[in-house]
Structure formats: C-alpha cells, structure tokens
Amino acid sequence: QVQLVESGGGVVQPGRSLRLSCAASGFTFSDFGMHWVRQAPGKGLEWVAVISYDGSKKYYVDSVKGRFTISRDNSKNTLYLQMNSLRGEDTAVYYCAKDDRASAFDIWGQGTMVTVSS
C-alpha cells in the first residue's frame, strides 16, 4: 500500500546537525513533489520545505533557509532533510508528505521526533 516512513530523528545539541529520511512505497515516487512539515509539541502544523518531482526546484520556509536542505534520491524512493545549525525552536515532529499535484498533501508519514536540547 501507499506508505511513507520517516527515520533519523533524535536528541541533538544546539548547533549540531541531523539528517532525516523518508522512504516511500506503493506509488511512483519520481512522479510527485514531496514536502516536509513539522509540528512543535502542542502546536499546529508548519510547512518546512518542498522539492519538485525531479529535484530541480526546492523551496523553504524563511526560518530554515540556509540551514536546512531538502533532497531526494528517486533511485532509492527516498526523501531527505539535512538539518544544520539546529536551534531549540526546531524541536518538533517532522512529517514527510506527498504532494497530490493539486495543492494538497494526500499521504503523510508517521513522523519522526527531533529534540534540540543541551
């Protein structure tokens, strides 16, 4: 079935780096744009980044520009989020989500928790 599975979360000190992965299955991964969305504890959803189906276009929320990098490997059906210079305010559950080509996210992963703390 259609599935997204995130991994790579954990506890990290401020200023350090972490890379998240999102393994896709059940659909043609290379046909769809993909997003990262995060949710701080007890808070709402915040869009983080998007990458086009072929990886040629990438966009970020202002608060992560220059620190986070979204990428994908279509041969491995995997989406990535490289997070550098992490801050306390980056603490959140990070979800990957599939773009349905019509402005919505139709498939979400289960999320991976990132905690930035000394």
Added chain:
Amino acid sequence: SYELAQPPSVSVSPGQTASITCSGDKLGDKYVCWYQQKPGQSPVLVIHQDTKRPSGIPERFSGSNSGNTATLTISGTQTMDEADYYCQAWDSSVVFGGGTKLTVL
C-alpha cells in the same frame, strides 16, 4: 506573509452539524484543503480543492470556499470526528491555519 485564521475551538453535540471556518485575504481565489488530526496520529486529508473528498472519507464531510472564508462542514457529527482540524492553502508558499479543536459532547 499570507495568513489563515481559524477559531481555536468549536463544540458540537453528537448528530448535529459542525462548521469550522478558515479566513484569509481573497481565500476564494485559492484552493483550500482540510486535514483531520487525532491525538498522537498523523494528519489525514479530508477535503481537497475546496470541496472534494478523497476516497474513504465519509460523505458527512464537505467543504466550501468563497470570498475570504472557507468552511469545513461535518454533518451528523460523530464522536469519532473529535480531532484537530487544519486548513491549508498555497500563496507564495504553503500556509496552514492555526488549527481548530473540535469537541463532540
């Protein structure tokens, strides 16, 4: 930056109709979608392109969008519908509303 405003909470009695609003400048000119999120779970798309229900979403969920306001309507609300609901649209980037906690009591 573009903003979407939702009421923090809405209460409804079982079997009644719940309406959750989402407001933004000229929102009717954009596609709006809605997500349901239950505690400890990932969001689930319940309405896309303003009015369309994905496969598997009950018919009691419907949406509308006009002017500056989009509305998610749940007819014959059930206790299982108790959740947080988020609207979402695209402006220059993806924007989510702040979320509405729907209580069914």
